Amino acid sequence: MPEREAPIIYEPVLDSTNLLLKALAERGAREGTVAIASRQTAGRGRLGRSFQSPEGGLYLSILLRPDCTLERAAGLSILAAVAVCRAVREATGLQPGIKWPNDVIVDSRKLCGILVESAAEGSGCRVIIGIGINANTAPEDFGEDIRSTVCSILGETGKRTDTRELARRLIRQLDGLYEQWKSGSSVLDEFRGLCLNLGREVLVRRGEGRKALALNVNDDGSLRVRYEDGSEEDIRYGEVSVRGLLGYT
Ligand code: BTN
Numbered sequence: 001m002p003e004r005e006a007p008i009i010y011e012p013v014l015d016s017t018n019l020l021l022k023a024l025a026e027r028g029a030r031e032g033t034v035a036i037a038s039r040q041t042a043g044r045g046r047l048g049r050s051f052q053s054p055e056g057g058l059y060l061s062i063l064l065r066p067d068c069t070l071e072r073a074a075g076l077s078i079l080a081a082v083a084v085c086r087a088v089r090e091a092t093g094l095q096p097g098i099k100w101p102n103d104v105i106v107d108s109r110k111l112c113g114i115l116v117e118s119a120a121e122g123s124g125c126r127v128i129i130g131i132g133i134n135a136n137t138a139p140e141d142f143g144e145d146i147r148s149t150v151c152s153i154l155g156e157t158g159k160r161t162d163t164r165e166l167a168r169r170l171i172r173q174l175d176g177l178y179e180q181w182k183s184g185s186s187v188l189d190e191f192r193g194l195c196l197n198l199g200r201e202v203l204v205r206r207g208e209g210r211k212a213l214a215l216n217v218n219d220d221g222s223l224r225v226r227y228e229d230g231s232e233e234d235i236r237y238g239e240v241s242v243r244g245l246l247g248y249t
Pocket of ligand 1: 015016017019040044047113133
């Protein structure tokens with residue numbers, strides 16, 4: 001692969017790596033620009049939630065400018081989850097899985113969250129993929145509200161991770177998978193193989209939760225579910241949250 005030309009910006013503390021990239025994108029930052037922090041003071045999560053980002057994690061965002069519709073760009077969420085699984089596997093030997101749409105899970109707990117923020121730009125779009133990996137964090141670094149649902153590489157392996165090395169591997173995976181995605185090749189089959197929900201019961205949380213069976217990940221990345229009354233629906237990224245009935249997944 002050719003040497004990457006876009007800059008990698010590292011700051012020990014940021015409000016949010018996604019927010020920094022958004023500001024830089026508005027000033028014309030080049031595609032592939034990466035922002036990394038070791039702590040965030042205003043980490044952003046999916047569905048308007050905040051993302052607890054204590055010291056010791058790897059918080060990384062990348063700016064992409066694909067020449068496609070917003071609908072197609074939604075597929076980049078899948079690519080990001082697969083990139084994280086590969087990088088964590090390579091760096092640590094752990095075998096993560098994915099809770100649809102893109103939480104990365106080890107041992108039934110969340111190791112990593114991913115937030116994809118997209119906007120139309122010219123004839124294509126601007127996409128910021130933000131990834132937060134609990135690398136060298138301990139349970140007490142998190143609020144009591146989420147302590148039992150998160151894990152970290154340190155907790156799972158007993159070893160501290162070199163977050164720079166993990167970042168290097170992650171960027172290599174993101175760059176490589178993005179090149180493949182642009183040329184039309186898909187990582188959906190790999191994603192399906194990693195997806196922990198398939199064939200299991202999920203709770204589709206839109207207002208009151210509704211039990212369903214997760215049937216498949218469709219080609220556009222949406223999750224096909226079947227409710228108890230036999231009706232089926234495709235759940236799209238950003239619409240609802242999906243919880244397993246047993247444990248976190
Ligand atoms: C979620 O689990 O709800 C998604 C969390 C995404 C967190 C990452 S950390 C790096 C980037 N910057 C942010 O403010 N959010 C994302």
